[in-house]
Amino acid sequence: MSEATAKTSETTGRTAPAPHAPVRNPVVEAAKESFMAGLLAAVLASFILGVKTVDTPTGLQLQYRWHWVLYAFTIVAVGRFFLRLFWWKANAALPKLVGNIGAGVARTTAPLGKWVGLALAITAFVLPFIPGIGRYELDIAILVLTYVLLGWGLNVVVGYAGLLDLGYVAFYAVGAYSYALLAKTFGLGFWTVLPLAGLLAALWGMILGFPVLRLRGDYLAIVTLAFGEIIRVVLLNWQEVTGGPDGITGIPRPTFFGLEFKRFGENTFHQFFGLEYSSMHRIVFLYFIILSLAMITFFVTNRLRRLPVGRAWEAMREGEIACRTLGINTTNTKLTAFAVGAFFGGLGGSFFATRQGFISPESFTFIESAIILAIVVLGGLGSQIGVAIAAIVMIGGFEVFRDLEEFRMLIFGLLMVVIMVWKPRGLVSSRMPTIFLGKERRAISADMVQEGQG
Amino acid sequence: MTEQATHPILQVENVSASYGHIQALHDITMDVQYGEIVTMIGANGAGKSTLMMTIFGHPRASSGRIIFDGWDITEEPTHHIARRGLSLVPEGRRIFPRMTVLENLQLGAELAPDSHFDDDLAFVYSLFPVLEKRQNQRAGTLSGGEQQMLAIGRALMGKPRFLMLDEPSLGLAPLLVKQVFDVLRELNEKHNMTIFLVEQNAFHALKLAHRGYVLVNGRITMSGTGEELLAKEEVRAAYLEGGI
Numbered sequence: 134m135s136e137a138t139a140k141t142s143e144t145t146g147r148t149a150p151a152p153h154a155p156v157r158n159p160v161v162e163a164a165k166e167s168f169m170a171g172l173l174a175a176v177l178a179s180f181i182l183g184v185k186t187v188d189t190p191t192g193l194q195l196q197y198r199w200h201w202v203l204y205a206f207t208i209v210a211v212g213r214f215f216l217r218l219f220w221w222k223a224n225a226a227l228p229k230l231v232g233n234i235g236a237g238v239a240r241t242t243a244p245l246g247k248w249v250g251l252a253l254a255i256t257a258f259v260l261p262f263i264p265g266i267g268r269y270e271l272d273i274a275i276l277v278l279t280y281v282l283l284g285w286g287l288n289v290v291v292g293y294a295g296l297l298d299l300g301y302v303a304f305y306a307v308g309a310y311s312y313a314l315l316a317k318t319f320g321l322g323f324w325t326v327l328p329l330a331g332l333l334a335a336l337w338g339m340i341l342g343f344p345v346l347r348l349r350g351d352y353l354a355i356v357t358l359a360f361g362e363i364i365r366v367v368l369l370n371w372q373e374v375t376g377g378p379d380g381i382t383g384i385p386r387p388t389f390f391g392l393e394f395k396r397f398g399e400n401t402f403h404q405f406f407g408l409e410y411s412s413m414h415r416i417v418f419l420y421f422i423i424l425s426l427a428m429i430t431f432f433v434t435n436r437l438r439r440l441p442v443g444r445a446w447e448a449m450r451e452g453e454i455a456c457r458t459l460g461i462n463t464t465n466t467k468l469t470a471f472a473v474g475a476f477f478g479g480l481g482g483s484f485f486a487t488r489q490g491f492i493s494p495e496s497f498t499f500i501e502s503a504i505i506l507a508i509v510v511l512g513g514l515g516s517q518i519g520v521a522i523a524a525i526v527m528i529g530g531f532e533v534f535r536d537l538e539e540f541r542m543l544i545f546g547l548l549m550v551v552i553m554v555w556k557p558r559g560l561v562s563s564r565m566p567t568i569f570l571g572k573e574r575r576a577i578s579a580d581m582v583q584e585g586q587g
Numbered sequence: 588m589t590e591q592a593t594h595p596i597l598q599v600e601n602v603s604a605s606y607g608h609i610q611a612l613h614d615i616t617m618d619v620q621y622g623e624i625v626t627m628i629g630a631n632g633a634g635k636s637t638l639m640m641t642i643f644g645h646p647r648a649s650s651g652r653i654i655f656d657g658w659d660i661t662e663e664p665t666h667h668i669a670r671r672g673l674s675l676v677p678e679g680r681r682i683f684p685r686m687t688v689l690e691n692l693q694l695g696a697e698l699a700p701d702s703h704f705d706d707d708l709a710f711v712y713s714l715f716p717v718l719e720k721r722q723n724q725r726a727g728t729l730s731g732g733e734q735q736m737l738a739i740g741r742a743l744m745g746k747p748r749f750l751m752l753d754e755p756s757l758g759l760a761p762l763l764v765k766q767v768f769d770v771l772r773e774l775n776e777k778h779n780m781t782i783f784l785v786e787q788n789a790f791h792a793l794k795l796a797h798r799g800y801v802l803v804n805g806r807i808t809m810s811g812t813g814e815e816l817l818a819k820e821e822v823r824a825a826y827l828e829g830g831i
Contacts, residue, residue: 456694
């Protein structure tokens with residue numbers, strides 16, 4: 134950040150030279166700069182804050198509130214002025230202090246990673262039984278866990294194999310529609326279809342994998358983005374099969390060893406166990422389904438990373454040519470990464486379908502891919518515990534700030550900026566090596582050292 | 588050279604290769620015998636690295652044949668070629684920077700049976716003791732010389748019969764160059780490893796090698812034993828003047 138500022142101050146110095154004053158006054162410089170920043174903020178704010186649409190009996194009308202623009206100008210200009218004077222100076226004490234605190238926190242929390250993970254897992258298992266946890270909280274928890282599962286799945290592709298995938302939602306959609314269609318057409322149950330949906334998604338992962346075998350980085354990202362959109366558009370237009378924009382309704386709910394979660398009818402859960410009927414039973418059941426699916430994802434992906442295929446993923450991320458000269462088949466490596474990632478996306482999709490009971494292409498837009506990718510990147514590429522924390526913070530945060538309406542996007546953006554400034558490699562930026570010899574067993578920090586050139 | 592050096596392990600016959608319209612290799616013919624150290628020297632852009640990578644099928648030879656140990660590998664996929672027992676230490680080392688030293692070595696052992704892992708690791712550590720000290724460290728944090736040692740160690744973990752090195756002296760201090768070349772000599776003399784290396788550092792490479800080739804603009808212009816080439820006026824003028 135200080136570098137960038139140094140550059141801006143240089144450019145302002147050049148564009149506005151002071152011919153007879155070789156020593157520039159820092160206060161004047163800062164004032165000029167903050168005025169410009171405030172002006173920019175005002176221009177942006179005039180559209181976002183200055184105008185509001187209000188619903189009146191005669192239709193939508195514009196309401197002007199220019200004082201908001203003035204606030205925005207003042208906040209940005211004054212804020213920038215002080216930042217410029219006291220914060221962005223070279224070797225300023227404050228940023229250094231923050232940096233030191235950040236590094237200190239990272240150092241002390243690194244060995245805690247395992248304990249944090251364990252604590253999170255235990256909390257997750259007992260959550261439905263904690264007093265005060267109602268339906269609303271459990272619903273959020275289910276949503277968070279869905280994203281944790283999806284994050285862990287995408288982590289295989291993006292974090293381990295280093296393949297930037299912007300179309301992950303496609304596999305989520307394939308899973309959801311697979312379940313909905315198989316269950317409704319053939320009357321198959323959730324537990325039968327779940328693995329099938331995963332496998333179908335994995336198949337689509339491989340189908341996507343073939344054309345992009347030679348692509349990397351930006352090019353790969355664009356093709357995967359297109360793939361996500363293709364799937365959505367097909368779902369939207371293939372009316373006879375997918376129901377088009379109307380989606381699919383009445384998707385069967387999962388059963389507990391054949392017992393249904395209904396108030397009336399035979400073979401219901403509450404009758405069998407002699408309980409009073411409660412709609413919470415079904416929610417708690419769903420919660421444990423997604424929790425077990427997430428746990429399966431965790432253990433499978435974690436285990437795969439230590440197997441030759443996982444080592445090959447990580448090696449491919451680090452250097453493809455070196456991989457091939459070591460005898461690693463990079464074609465298979467890429468395809469397995471896509472397939473495994475897609476498989477878990479499919480599981481997540483199936484769960485989504487059975488939970489909602491209704492799906493339509495609208496649930497599978499690009500923003501879903503972006504959120505899942507953001508969770509993986511913010512969590513720290515390749516770090517499973519980081520992904521879980523990022524999912525809790527992001528999805529949970531989304532819900533907590535629901536009252537703030539559109540402003541939560543602002544908070545969301547701010548959070549992203551803060552994380553990227555302080556922890557540019559994500560919340561958990563160390564990676565645990567898959568093999569150790571000797572006594573020392575520790576995570577390899579990624580942000581304390583400059584990247585070596587391989 | 589030993590008695591074995593009577594039949595070739597690698598034969599390159601009239602091989603040409605191009606990047607798009609630009610032809611990088613013209614009709615290269617060369618061979619490496621069992622137990623030999625052979626070097627190919629040439630300036631920047633002469634096609635040395637291209638030759639190495641063409642042997643590995645990346646880019647493919649547009650004409651000619653490449654035969655390794657009796658097998659025609661011209662059309663084989665790169666990872667299959669590696670499985671035949673060729674190992675390449677690529678230019679610029681290309682270690683896996685975010686993985687530990689030990690993980691890098693483990694990835695090199697992908698082709699060797701698991702039961703050999705401990706022995707192979709001990710062998711690599713005996714050649715490069717510094718790697719053992721650094722085994723749980725991120726490979727990207729190693730110095731240039733250590734990274735080169737790691738790249739060689741990684742190549743050896745696959746139990747190759749034929750080791751190819753692309754400019755192992757690149758960017759190394761003279762003392763480290765000597766250390767790396769001493770290890771190569773030891774590998775050849777004590778462990779009978781056949782080695783093919785391309786180098787710009789002509790003096791060291793020709794001193795080490797039994798035979799050498801000179802590559803100029805994608806064509807082989809000279810060949811002979813290391814001493815012969817070192818003695819040649821053209822070689823001295825082109826590659827050795829201006830300090831070694």
